[in-house]
């Protein structure tokens with residue numbers, strides 16, 4: 628039998644944990660001190676749909692960061708991404724708890740989102756740090772755009788979901804700034820468009836599935 632590299636085992640273990648295990652948060656949950664609001668069944672369903680999209684987005688973020696870490700060359704850049712990546716795990720935990728509080732569940736397609744994003748991360752990492760970090764910054768910016776649209780769409784009284792999304796937004800903005808500060812390049816427009824298209828596929832599907 629061929630020897631299996633350690634990094635492959637570590638990554639497979641991380642993938643399984645991201646998709647199937649419960650994530651934990653070191654920081655307090657942003658909605659911990661907020662009471663659950665009165666919501667109709669339709670409002671709850673809508674909030675859960677949006678939080679499921681956010682959760683799947685965080686699964687993608689995990690995969691992306693792990694894929695990039697595997698191929699990133701500059702140790703300083705890799706180090707800078709560790710903190711961002713840790714915060715993505717917290718986002719995963721916050722969205723997951725919010726989903727369960729709303730009486731809902733995670734997307735059944737998470738393994739698929741994970742695999743696709745991991746591949747993209749490896750590819751971006753292989754292109755060199757400048758593009759790797761540029762890809763990351765653009766991803767974070769697009770996520771920020773999604774979070775803004777969710778803040779506009781979430782039920783007005785759902786302060787718990789809002790608190791989670793607000794804190795994630797603050798973090799994602801910082802992640803983009805970190806990537807730029809470490810030399811991330813501005814991506815060509817067609818690449819940005821392709822990224823928007825593929826994230827649309829994920830967000831539209833994860834809302835229901």
Ligand SMILES: [Fe+2]
Pocket residue numbers: 685688714715718795799
């Ligand atoms: Fe995140």
Ligand SMILES: [Fe+2]
Pocket residue numbers: 688711715767798799802
């Ligand atoms: Fe992020």
